[in-house]
Amino acid sequence: MGGGRDLGRHPVHLGLGATAQVEPLFTGEMAWYADYSARHEADGAEGRLVVLHTFSASWDAWEMHPNGHELVVCTAGSITLLQEQPDGRVVSIDLAAGAYAINDPGVWHTADVEGEASVLFVTAGLGTEHRPR
Numbered sequence: 001m002g003g004g005r006d007l008g009r010h011p012v013h014l015g016l017g018a019t020a021q022v023e024p025l026f027t028g029e030m031a032w033y034a035d036y037s038a039r040h041e042a043d044g045a046e047g048r049l050v051v052l053h054t055f056s057a058s059w060d061a062w063e064m065h066p067n068g069h070e071l072v073v074c075t076a077g078s079i080t081l082l083q084e085q086p087d088g089r090v091v092s093i094d095l096a097a098g099a100y101a102i103n104d105p106g107v108w109h110t111a112d113v114e115g116e117a118s119v120l121f122v123t124a125g126l127g128t129e130h131r132p133r
Helices: 030-046
Strands: 012-015 019-022 048-055 061-064 070-076 078-084 090-096 100-103 108-113 117-123 129-132
Touching (some): 012 030, 070 090, 078 100
Antiparallel strands (some): 048 117, 061 108, 061 129, 070 100
């Protein structure tokens, strides 16, 4: 009897035609994301990356997904998701285990983490941008 896969080590791509593909070992490096985008560019904005991250520190960057919504689900611990709205306001959303938030397309976001937290992301990653925090 085989075991399941670790979503933090091998994310899943949800693609056109209701497909699900296991991705190569996740490194967290920008090159991994670039390779992911190249593998799935034919899915366009409809493709979704599903990955589980565990954080022990606040993020050091902001990110933004211009081509689709991102679902953010806290599965353990807690985080404070910060969303920079189009008018410049920063909205704080506290997420405890089991709670979720949605990042709208084009909204810059980052997170503060105290202690340790695990977070599930379902991301429309096409065209994702980053900037320093």
